[in-house]
Amino acid sequence: xARRRERVDRGIKxxxxxVYALTSWREMLYLAAPRVLPVVALFxxxxxxxxYWERVLVSTCMFAMLAxxxxxxxxxxxxxxxxxxxxxxxxxxxxxLNHYLGLGPWLTLPLATLGGxxxxxxxxxxxxxxxxxxxxxxxxxxxxxxxxxxxxxxxFGGTEGLSGLTPLGSEHVQFLVALVAVWVALxxxxxxxxxxxGLLLKGIKDNDRAVMSAGINIYWYxxxxxxxxxxxxxxxxAFMTHAYQFVGMPVFALDYSIMxxxxxxxxxxxxxxxxxxxxxxxxxxxxxxxxxxGLRTVIYAVILVAxxxxxxxxxxxxxxxxxxxxxRWAEVDK
Amino acid sequence: MSxxxxxxxxxxxxxxxxxxxxxxxxxxxxxxxxxxVIGPNGSGKTTLVNLLTGFVKPNQxxxxxxxxxxxxxxxxxxxxxxxxxxxxxxxxxxxxxxxKNLNVALYSPRVRGLVGGRYGDRDAVAKDLLEEVGFxxxxxxxxxxxxxxxxxxxxRLELAKCMALRPxxxxxxxxxSGLSLAEVASLVxxxxxxxxxxxxxLMIEHRLKELFRIAxxxxxxxxxxxxxxxxxxxxxxxxxxxxxxxxxxAEG
Ligand SMILES: Nc1ncnc2c1ncn2[C@@H]1O[C@H](COP(=O)(O)OP(=O)(O)OP(=O)(O)O)[C@@H](O)[C@H]1O
Ligand SMILES: [Mg+2]
Numbered sequence: 001x002a003r004r005r006e007r008v009d010r011g012i013k014x015x016x017x018x019v020y021a022l023t024s025w026r027e028m029l030y031l032a033a034p035r036v037l038p039v040v041a042l043f044x045x046x047x048x049x050x051x052y053w054e055r056v057l058v059s060t061c062m063f064a065m066l067a068x069x070x071x072x073x074x075x076x077x078x079x080x081x082x083x084x085x086x087x088x089x090x091x092x093x094x095x096x097l098n099h100y101l102g103l104g105p106w107l108t109l110p111l112a113t114l115g116g117x118x119x120x121x122x123x124x125x126x127x128x129x130x131x132x133x134x135x136x137x138x139x140x141x142x143x144x145x146x147x148x149x150x151x152x153x154x155x156f157g158g159t160e161g162l163s164g165l166t167p168l169g170s171e172h173v174q175f176l177v178a179l180v181a182v183w184v185a186l187x188x189x190x191x192x193x194x195x196x197x198g199l200l201l202k203g204i205k206d207n208d209r210a211v212m213s214a215g216i217n218i219y220w221y222x223x224x225x226x227x228x229x230x231x232x233x234x235x236x237x238a239f240m241t242h243a244y245q246f247v248g249m250p251v252f253a254l255d256y257s258i259m260x261x262x263x264x265x266x267x268x269x270x271x272x273x274x275x276x277x278x279x280x281x282x283x284x285x286x287x288x289x290x291x292x293x294g295l296r297t298v299i300y301a302v303i304l305v306a307x308x309x310x311x312x313x314x315x316x317x318x319x320x321x322x323x324x325x326x327x328r329w330a331e332v333d334k
Numbered sequence: 335m336s337x338x339x340x341x342x343x344x345x346x347x348x349x350x351x352x353x354x355x356x357x358x359x360x361x362x363x364x365x366x367x368x369x370x371v372i373g374p375n376g377s378g379k380t381t382l383v384n385l386l387t388g389f390v391k392p393n394q395x396x397x398x399x400x401x402x403x404x405x406x407x408x409x410x411x412x413x414x415x416x417x418x419x420x421x422x423x424x425x426x427x428x429x430x431x432x433x434k435n436l437n438v439a440l441y442s443p444r445v446r447g448l449v450g451g452r453y454g455d456r457d458a459v460a461k462d463l464l465e466e467v468g469f470x471x472x473x474x475x476x477x478x479x480x481x482x483x484x485x486x487x488x489x490r491l492e493l494a495k496c497m498a499l500r501p502x503x504x505x506x507x508x509x510x511s512g513l514s515l516a517e518v519a520s521l522v523x524x525x526x527x528x529x530x531x532x533x534x535x536l537m538i539e540h541r542l543k544e545l546f547r548i549a550x551x552x553x554x555x556x557x558x559x560x561x562x563x564x565x566x567x568x569x570x571x572x573x574x575x576x577x578x579x580x581x582x583x584a585e586g
Contacts, residue, residue: 207428212389212413
């Protein structure tokens with residue numbers, strides 16, 4: 001008699017799958033808890049934290065948006081190694097509009113979001129046809145190239161950047177805007193991926209020729225997904241420009257491309273919530289380790305590797321599974 | 335079968351490197367006809383399908399659909415016109431459940447307005463279609479991830495994806511290959527129903543016996559060239575055709 005571990009759906013998960021969930025508080029709580037609790041917890045955490053940690057949470061929210069944007073692109077079959085392109089584009093659009101035209105944040109934020117999305121989509125349009133690694137390579141190189149161009153041509157303040165930009169408001173206002181933005185991005189995109197439109201994007205990733213043979217212009221839909229994802233990234237850049245009251249070449253730096261991917265690796269891809277969770281683990285962690293100086297990178301890397309090797313499915317998938325299923329020993333006869 | 339020509343190939347040629355995969359092939363497909371395309375392995379049948387549906391651009395020649403030149407059109411435009419194709423190498427969406435595979439096809443601009451609204455519920459239509467091609471309704475199979483479906487079901491899924499487009503012409507690339515006799519027998523009525531509905535079919539097949547029961551006419555390819563055309567029984571008596579098939583059998 002051999003034994004193996006088997007996974008079984010928890011009774012409460014099965015019970016709360018249909019409308020009967022509405023007849024019991026316990027079931028309703030079971031459904032609502034994972035959706036509402038993080039929202040409340042994050043809100044309370046930010047409002048009670050010190051100014052320093054409130055700022056860390058703000059930038060965490062923006063990294064989370066970059067990670068969500070990465071996951072949306074990946075769901076549609078586009079692997080991005082250059083989230084910094086979206087981030088930097090949004091940052092510079094907001095910065096220049098504010099510095100040269102004197103527009104306030106409430107105008108630059110939406111303009112940079114739409115404009116950044118549009119510019120990034122147009123720039124990447126010619127390489128949409130490239131598959132897999134070629135698209136990834138182009139996205140990796142573009143932001144690094146733009147950095148060098150700004151340095152060489154000295155436009156938009158050159159290496160000095162533009163400083164003295166308009167702040168967004170008080171620490172709490174900043175935090176609340178960041179929080180609303182990241183939740184809207186998460187729940188908005190999760191909803192979208194659940195519709196037939198999202199199904200189509202996943203289809204493109206799975207088998208683009210099969211989608212084409214259904215009479216669907218895949219490049220048009222890839223461009224749409226690219227616009228949505230890059231607009232979200234551009235928002236994050238524009239937001240941080242006003243938060244730091246400064247924009248400069250570092251917004252195109254590799255950090256903004258690597259951190260989202262690391263977040264996805266830790267959190268788990270394909271759910272959008274995983275990448276966000278990953279950001280909320282990694283960004284504060286890297287702040288905590290800041291005091292350690294040179295050792296920081298080493299410890300950080302060890303934790304990252306331990307996470308991805310220990311939980312290759314990602315923290316989010318692991319937690320979701322524990323929440324909905326339990327394991328037990330089952331006998332199998334061989 | 336009417337005398338109205340729906341699809342026409344004029345001197346289609348395509349080579350890959352030095353290989354002439356399709357060489358000066360012309361034929362006409364009449365409305366509501368079932369035309370079979372046969373030929374030994376590597377004779378250019380799949381390439382012909384790709385040329386007709388826009389997946390491969392011809393070096394020479396033309397494709398006319400209802401008298402309109404559609405040569406070099408991208409695949410999605412050809413499909414929107416009403417020419418649906420299936421793939422010899424099945425191309426399901428592996429991560430999706432079987433019936434959700436059809437939701438993608440049902441999202442095609444060709445039928446999007448007909449089934450549900452913009453975010454209308456396409457699931458029911460999808461399940462109906464799967465039932466039509468022989469999935470047992472309300473069984474576990476239709477909810478099964480495509481990645482774990484048996485080959486026979488994947489082939490049916492290919493057919494259902496074509497049917498979801500409500501096409502005028504179905505180009506089926508070796509639909510029967512890899513299926514058991516019983517599975518083929520269960521698909522034949524589905525094909526016959528399509529014909530009864532007035533659809534036009536171009537069927538690429540290796541399973542000659544089954545094909546000849548359905549096809550009105552066949553054309554025979556060998557080394558990319560059309561070597562014969564006509565009624566199945568007559569064509570198989572053609573010495574060139576016999577030679578082509580015997581040749582490959584001797585090799586294999
Ligand atoms: N994309 C391609 N690149 C290079 N050569 C190709 C390509 N597609 C087809 N060929 C070649 O063209 C010839 C015809 O291939 P094709 O797949 O059309 O044959 P087929 O009749 O469909 O064969 P089968 O019965 O095995 O499906 C073969 O020699 C094949 O190697
Ligand atoms: Mg073939």
